[in-house]
Amino acid sequence: MAGVREIIARRLWGERLRDRVAWLSPMPPAPTGIATYSRAVLDGLERTGFRERQRIEAIWPASRRFEGALPWYALCVYHLGNNVEFHRDIYRDAIRVPGLVVLHDLALDDFVKGMVARGDPVGRRSLREAIRNVDRIRSEDLVRSEPLRVPWAAHVARRARGIVVHSEFGRRYLRELGSKTPVFVVPHPVVEREGDVRRARARRTSLRQPLEARGMRTLVGVFGDLNPAKLLDVVAEAVRTLPATVHLVLVGRRIEGYDVDAVVRESALGERVTLLPDVSDGDFLGWMCAADVVMDLRHPHRGEVSGSLARAMQCGTPAIVSGIGSYLDLPEDLVVRVSSGRPDPSEVAAAIDRLAGDPALAAGIGDRARAHVEQQAREDATARGYAAAIERTLALVRDPAHLALARWARSLVDLSVTGEHVARGYGLSYARALEELTPREGGP
Numbered sequence: 001m002a003g004v005r006e007i008i009a010r011r012l013w014g015e016r017l018r019d020r021v022a023w024l025s026p027m028p029p030a031p032t033g034i035a036t037y038s039r040a041v042l043d044g045l046e047r048t049g050f051r052e053r054q055r056i057e058a059i060w061p062a063s064r065r066f067e068g069a070l071p072w073y074a075l076c077v078y079h080l081g082n083n084v085e086f087h088r089d090i091y092r093d094a095i096r097v098p099g100l101v102v103l104h105d106l107a108l109d110d111f112v113k114g115m116v117a118r119g120d121p122v123g124r125r126s127l128r129e130a131i132r133n134v135d136r137i138r139s140e141d142l143v144r145s146e147p148l149r150v151p152w153a154a155h156v157a158r159r160a161r162g163i164v165v166h167s168e169f170g171r172r173y174l175r176e177l178g179s180k181t182p183v184f185v186v187p188h189p190v191v192e193r194e195g196d197v198r199r200a201r202a203r204r205t206s207l208r209q210p211l212e213a214r215g216m217r218t219l220v221g222v223f224g225d226l227n228p229a230k231l232l233d234v235v236a237e238a239v240r241t242l243p244a245t246v247h248l249v250l251v252g253r254r255i256e257g258y259d260v261d262a263v264v265r266e267s268a269l270g271e272r273v274t275l276l277p278d279v280s281d282g283d284f285l286g287w288m289c290a291a292d293v294v295m296d297l298r299h300p301h302r303g304e305v306s307g308s309l310a311r312a313m314q315c316g317t318p319a320i321v322s323g324i325g326s327y328l329d330l331p332e333d334l335v336v337r338v339s340s341g342r343p344d345p346s347e348v349a350a351a352i353d354r355l356a357g358d359p360a361l362a363a364g365i366g367d368r369a370r371a372h373v374e375q376q377a378r379e380d381a382t383a384r385g386y387a388a389a390i391e392r393t394l395a396l397v398r399d400p401a402h403l404a405l406a407r408w409a410r411s412l413v414d415l416s417v418t419g420e421h422v423a424r425g426y427g428l429s430y431a432r433a434l435e436e437l438t439p440r441e442g443g444p
Helices: 002-017 031-047 083-098 111-119 121-134 154-159 169-179 194-202 204-212 232-240 260-266 281-290 307-315 325-329 345-357 359-379 381-398 400-414 419-423 428-437
Strands: 022-026 055-059 075-082 100-103 163-164 183-185 220-221 246-252 273-277 295-296 318-321 336-340
Touching: 022 083, 031 055, 031 075, 031 307, 031 381, 075 083, 075 194, 075 381, 083 100, 083 111, 083 121, 083 154, 100 154, 100 381, 111 121, 121 428, 154 169, 163 169, 163 381, 169 325, 183 381, 183 400, 194 204, 194 281, 194 307, 204 281, 220 232, 220 281, 220 345, 232 246, 232 260, 232 345, 246 281, 260 273, 281 307, 295 307, 295 345, 307 318, 307 359, 318 345, 336 345, 345 359, 359 381
Parallel strands: 022 055, 022 075, 075 100, 100 163, 163 183, 220 246, 220 295, 246 273, 295 318, 318 336
Antiparallel strands: none
16 A cells, blocks of 8 residues: 555655655745845846756745655755744754755754754754764864854754755864765845835934934944844943943844843843834845944854845945854954953943944944945845756756665665664675766776
């Protein structure tokens, strides 16, 4: 009976899906930055003509009705973030049907812990694999970031056929972990449409006027998810030590379990702080253009590339960032860096004061950041990076030699063969013979 079902499934799915790519990601209007990111990437692939050559089907929500179809797609692209609500089913599918995995966070700590808390067996396996690989993480810049000390992504990285990250820091982390999976460094997309940015910049004066009437001359903004990793208390303390003409605005989504209202109350800034939670996309971008300085600190750092920083650069608003991880991959003249971890508020205040006191310096940083983003947009760097990652991963999964080696490797695992046995040559004769039969580039 099982054989009959397999034949029926092959007829129903095989012919229809074998040349298509499944794109598993939150999509708008899901309240997560990965949704807008994903929409921007798909728009870029459409714009560059890649979707004319390769059909891509976005699957969201990740309903169980797609579960049986996924193995029949030519390739599945899985977008993984650190939120169980949005990514649990996508993660389970990425383990079950290996494909191209996009790691929006290198540290899937909250995600894996959340799966374990829910009693998910896949989460427990991921936890065990992470713990087994702890000793591999030794670099100082990784060890000092607590979420990265334990390689929570080890399980899905091992299962993947390819991995997309957004910075060289991400590639270095996976290599230190010992991952042999091909890694593609693809820059964060230019998310906002240029027309929306122009309209947002046109609102700068009207948004600032009420605050300027209360004495504001310099507006410092924190944008995105209003969570403890943004160090809102440190930023508030830094602003409190600056002249009364410096005001703070907090714009973004409230996060369950974090009382941002308490941070505002305890800041003692009074009318010098404005909290704007859960605003529209237009207002979010408008306030980003209205700000003189964007604060984009992260502690603990999870290896992510900041979507709010990408928007600030597109708006041409100078940003102050943490000196750690993916932030260090940015050219030095595009941002201002402060210490990693929890910087002293005095250091943050000095960085703000430096930009506020030197308009030419601030304008130069903002202009260079905007030019950098505009060049990426002209070159469609993100879309072309994804196209290369998809094509190379498709070539890998279709390679008969690779498929044979995968079966060989699984057989060795079933026999309890370890890396030590392979190092002594156990079972390698088959792989070497297969390599001799593989055509060389430019050969027959």
